[in-house]
Amino acid sequence: MKRIISIQIAILLFISYVNSQEAFHLTQDIGVLDSPTSTSRMTQRIIKDATQYRLYGPVPRFVQYDFAFAADISEYKKLDGFGILYISSLNRDSTEYPIVRTYFKTKDGLIDLKLIGSIEMPVADSLVKTIFSHHRIDYYYYLPYEMTQTSGSLLIDWKNNRKEFILTKFPNDFKLDYMKDIKLKLPDTGSSIDPKSFDEFADREFEIKLNR
Secondary structure, three states: OEEEEEEEEEOOOOOOOOOOOOOOEEEOOEEEOOOOHHHHHHHHHHHHHHHHOOOOOOOOEEEEEEEEEOOOHHHHHHOOOEEEEEEEEEEOOHHHOOOOEEEEEEOOEEEEOOEEEEEEEOOOOHHHHHHOOOOEEEEEEEEEHHHHOOOEEEEEEOOOOOOOEEEEEEOOOOOOHHHOOOOOOOOOOOOOOOHHHHHHHHHHHHOEEEOO
16 A cells, blocks of 8 residues: 545635535445445544644635555556545535546646546534534545656645645655656556556555446
8 A cells, every 4th residue: 555645724714604414425436335444544534633723723624635556566557557546625615516626737737637536425523513614525536646756736626716726746755666667657547547456456545446
């Protein structure tokens, strides 16, 4: 398992409170196991972050992310250099959903990440609701490893008001140890990915199952 975890918070001067019912449903051809430990771990991190930021709350939007790549060079080739970017987003203004674009900005232009799927998650913890909101949606994207080794910013556009939100900047300290002597090339849109290998990878790393 090769992954990195980080968080980003945007604090605005004006905060909108929008009430809506909590819900859990599946979209974009993605499935979740009965007891997804990956989302459970993310939930625990969000609770910890809510405790840390309680002195600054309420926060209008909060994003935590995690990404994973192949365990070895054999799997890397089967996945055509792709991993998975997992974004967990809480937003007080529910009309800002869905995230309409996640993309990488370099000096040469923009590269859009391809969405795998999204899940609307219930929020049970009262402190998380108070500090961050009860509107949580988790997103999964195909992420080329080469992108993480290229100079640029990973950005999010929400539906209405918040655009070009910086999720993270690359490159960072994350590197795959088995890639030292291999020349990187930017993968295509995913047409060369071995479906069975990617399904096994997605299940292993994030407990998600793709409906094909």
